[in-house]
Amino acid sequence: MELKRAKGTRDFLPEEKITRNNVVDILRKTFEKYGFNPLETPSLERMDVLSSKYAGGAEIMKETFTLKDQGGRDLGLRYDLTVPFARVIAMNKGLRMPYKRYAIGRVFRDGPLKLGRYREFWQCDVDVVGCKTFVAETELLNIVKEVFDKIGMDIVVKVNDRRLLDVIIEKSGVDKEKINEVILVIDKLDKIGIEAVKKELVDSVGIDKTVSDKLLEIVLCKGSNQDKLKIISSFIGENEGFDNLNNIFNEIDFLEFSPSLARGLSYYTGTVFEVFMKKGSIRSSLSAGGRYDELIGDLVGDGKEYPSVGISFGLDVINEALKLVKNEEAVKKTVVDTYVVSIGCSEETRKIVQKFREGDLKVDFDLLERGVSKNLDFASKAGIKYVVLVGKKELEAKKITLKNMFSGEEQMLTINECFKLLTSELVH
Amino acid sequence: MELKRAKGTRDFLPEEKITRNNVVDILRKTFEKYGFNPLETPSLERMDVLSSKYAGGAEIMKETFTLKDQGGRDLGLRYDLTVPFARVIAMNKGLRMPYKRYAIGRVFRDGPLKLGRYREFWQCDVDVVGCKTFVAETELLNIVKEVFDKIGMDIVVKVNDRRLLDVIIEKSGVDKEKINEVILVIDKLDKIGIEAVKKELVDSVGIDKTVSDKLLEIVLCKGSNQDKLKIISSFIGENEGFDNLNNIFNEIDFLEFSPSLARGLSYYTGTVFEVFMKKGSIRSSLSAGGRYDELIGDLVGDGKEYPSVGISFGLDVINEALKLVKNEEAVKKTVVDTYVVSIGCSEETRKIVQKFREGDLKVDFDLLERGVSKNLDFASKAGIKYVVLVGKKELEAKKITLKNMFSGEEQMLTINECFKLLTSELVH
Numbered sequence: 001m002e003l004k005r006a007k008g009t010r011d012f013l014p015e016e017k018i019t020r021n022n023v024v025d026i027l028r029k030t031f032e033k034y035g036f037n038p039l040e041t042p043s044l045e046r047m048d049v050l051s052s053k054y055a056g057g058a059e060i061m062k063e064t065f066t067l068k069d070q071g072g073r074d075l076g077l078r079y080d081l082t083v084p085f086a087r088v089i090a091m092n093k094g095l096r097m098p099y100k101r102y103a104i105g106r107v108f109r110d111g112p113l114k115l116g117r118y119r120e121f122w123q124c125d126v127d128v129v130g131c132k133t134f135v136a137e138t139e140l141l142n143i144v145k146e147v148f149d150k151i152g153m154d155i156v157v158k159v160n161d162r163r164l165l166d167v168i169i170e171k172s173g174v175d176k177e178k179i180n181e182v183i184l185v186i187d188k189l190d191k192i193g194i195e196a197v198k199k200e201l202v203d204s205v206g207i208d209k210t211v212s213d214k215l216l217e218i219v220l221c222k223g224s225n226q227d228k229l230k231i232i233s234s235f236i237g238e239n240e241g242f243d244n245l246n247n248i249f250n251e252i253d254f255l256e257f258s259p260s261l262a263r264g265l266s267y268y269t270g271t272v273f274e275v276f277m278k279k280g281s282i283r284s285s286l287s288a289g290g291r292y293d294e295l296i297g298d299l300v301g302d303g304k305e306y307p308s309v310g311i312s313f314g315l316d317v318i319n320e321a322l323k324l325v326k327n328e329e330a331v332k333k334t335v336v337d338t339y340v341v342s343i344g345c346s347e348e349t350r351k352i353v354q355k356f357r358e359g360d361l362k363v364d365f366d367l368l369e370r371g372v373s374k375n376l377d378f379a380s381k382a383g384i385k386y387v388v389l390v391g392k393k394e395l396e397a398k399k400i401t402l403k404n405m406f407s408g409e410e411q412m413l414t415i416n417e418c419f420k421l422l423t424s425e426l427v428h
Numbered sequence: 429m430e431l432k433r434a435k436g437t438r439d440f441l442p443e444e445k446i447t448r449n450n451v452v453d454i455l456r457k458t459f460e461k462y463g464f465n466p467l468e469t470p471s472l473e474r475m476d477v478l479s480s481k482y483a484g485g486a487e488i489m490k491e492t493f494t495l496k497d498q499g500g501r502d503l504g505l506r507y508d509l510t511v512p513f514a515r516v517i518a519m520n521k522g523l524r525m526p527y528k529r530y531a532i533g534r535v536f537r538d539g540p541l542k543l544g545r546y547r548e549f550w551q552c553d554v555d556v557v558g559c560k561t562f563v564a565e566t567e568l569l570n571i572v573k574e575v576f577d578k579i580g581m582d583i584v585v586k587v588n589d590r591r592l593l594d595v596i597i598e599k600s601g602v603d604k605e606k607i608n609e610v611i612l613v614i615d616k617l618d619k620i621g622i623e624a625v626k627k628e629l630v631d632s633v634g635i636d637k638t639v640s641d642k643l644l645e646i647v648l649c650k651g652s653n654q655d656k657l658k659i660i661s662s663f664i665g666e667n668e669g670f671d672n673l674n675n676i677f678n679e680i681d682f683l684e685f686s687p688s689l690a691r692g693l694s695y696y697t698g699t700v701f702e703v704f705m706k707k708g709s710i711r712s713s714l715s716a717g718g719r720y721d722e723l724i725g726d727l728v729g730d731g732k733e734y735p736s737v738g739i740s741f742g743l744d745v746i747n748e749a750l751k752l753v754k755n756e757e758a759v760k761k762t763v764v765d766t767y768v769v770s771i772g773c774s775e776e777t778r779k780i781v782q783k784f785r786e787g788d789l790k791v792d793f794d795l796l797e798r799g800v801s802k803n804l805d806f807a808s809k810a811g812i813k814y815v816v817l818v819g820k821k822e823l824e825a826k827k828i829t830l831k832n833m834f835s836g837e838e839q840m841l842t843i844n845e846c847f848k849l850l851t852s853e854l855v856h
Binding site (some may be wrong): 001002003004006007008009010011012013017018020021028029032033034035036038039040041042043044045046049065066067068069071073075077084086087088090091092096097098100101106108110119120128129130131133136137138142146181211243251279299300301333335336344350351354357358361362363364365367368378381382 | 429430431432433434435436437438439440441442446448449456457460461462463464465466467468469470471472474475476477480493494495497498501505512514515516518519520524525526528529534536538547548554556558559560563566567570574577647653679707727729746762764774778779782785789790791792793795796806809810
């Protein structure tokens, strides 16, 4: 029998998993620095929760994996981390607001498989519930900056306010009932380009060409953030969105005001933001989010307000982007930093290995007691930087040979000298 | 509509999730120090893999959650991390042996709910494939010691070799075809006690009382590890298991030889080990494993040998045990270590917050701009140790007030002094 993987799923072998772990560690550490606490919810949820009126909606339910437990209960695999979060809020009435949580975990969608789309993937979400002001947004945007600085990736952060876009479309002369349809088309600007969007607005949505031209002229206006605010302000007049964006722009200087940014229809009620690679071929957003002041309240259904802002980091797309940024050689194939090779003194070698580990070095040695050349070959292919050679004669003088596998450099050192040298370089 | 959790699943709110994260961090760090690389496999597996002849077996298949994707393919949620590991080995023929990997992830079992049993739980597995000698066992046992030292828990590590137990039972006078049945009963010793085991052996399995008495006398023999080895050796004569255990005992001094330890029937072929709390009411094992030289080869089915040793850490039971060991106050309710309170100068406060975060402090502040007493109350209830009060007057002299919420102590410091004091205490 041939052992195969389920369609649309992936294994992550060390060379990929190490990078993924690094990214997750950066996310976790940054989220916690900003005062967000970890929350974990199960993969399995009741179908009545997942399919509740205010949850993911009909489209997402089509892609939800469903199953039954032995008691015949209808269950589903979660398709996001937001609906389970709302359930936690509903089930724990005493949570002190504002409630700041992050969640990192797998979600499942039984959808068509395209490039970069999988049936099981990771979401990394940070959300603040219980704060209506722009300060919550600035916290999330500062997190974005810090995360990508640490990952080492140049990004563009596009920001808009949904309250502006709706009015711009209306003022351009679009009928009210067509606004949502127009938003869905504008949302494709980055993917299909200006001309295709114009064509679709005219041909599919049935907007006049002049209206469509005017609309795109406005949402694609050029200049500084302040220039664009002025252009739009003179077109639509007063709007709550301006105060919000002005407050955010005053506090955060790395944002690009993008009046065309829609983030789909869904549940956003104010600020929306989306993060892209500055250079590079990946055009999907690395991270995206916005304000959704109604969703959790609707889901909880206790009549209280739960104004919320959140952002989600796409672990998969970030890792794809990282592969483009980092060169091949920088990819770590192993966590091991030191490989100790015994030349006929395996017992002493194991003692040295244990001593090195006490200093938090990541140390491996040959469990099969193969010869030196086989071991050097193993270490080299595994991508391990340092090899320590332990020989009988040298050991009598408490000495060993340290070989840097990347540079080829070799030196004879006492065990203690070697230990100090390795820990000072490798342990942080 | 009431939002409920699926039966047998749990949410982990920060007060629990923080501890769980700490334990997982200790596991990961230790596994990597011992040269194990991370591997991740999906939650969804094909049913033909999960139900393959050499996989989990009929009992576990009864508890496997099954589902179909939209293409009608039969899938299941993984019930352990070993079968997926074997699949990875089968699908990646070029893996260099010995292959050392760890995997930390959720597994699913749709079984009856008893105390401490859930339908979705975490396993943390470390395995070495491709090494036949006791050295692999010593690596895993050293990991056990280091993990529980770091967690801060006193443990007993019981060790046996399955090759001894089979022969002891036979030599006691049990019919060959009853050996497996007898092992299952002996496995209950810790749970039901000696008398109940004896009764079950006689009444249910149909063993003579004298045979049962002799058998239990041998497997429960007292003394040092060497004493016990002698007693058993004089009873059964030569056995490969003795060399194996002697090698392990020579290298590792914290083990308790436990000739009655069986670890179920399943797939163990040599060493077995199990870790218990030294004191404390939890009698389930915190961690357990052993050598299984056939399983992966049987699953892969390419005629090659895949001798393996592995150990699994039970995240849930370790966390339950930790709750008994640590006192209530030691439980961290939040990751936040510093809470900055603005007294009428919120903009400057946010700047101080950002400065503190640059030093890797975990800092929160009031997004709602409430009064001082409400904020002190919030910080106190959240379990945050330090509050920094930022007042207009003090700020003119670049000073702020630092309050230790645990001791009540207050001091006025410059922003830089405060930053240094906090980072030196809180950032490691």
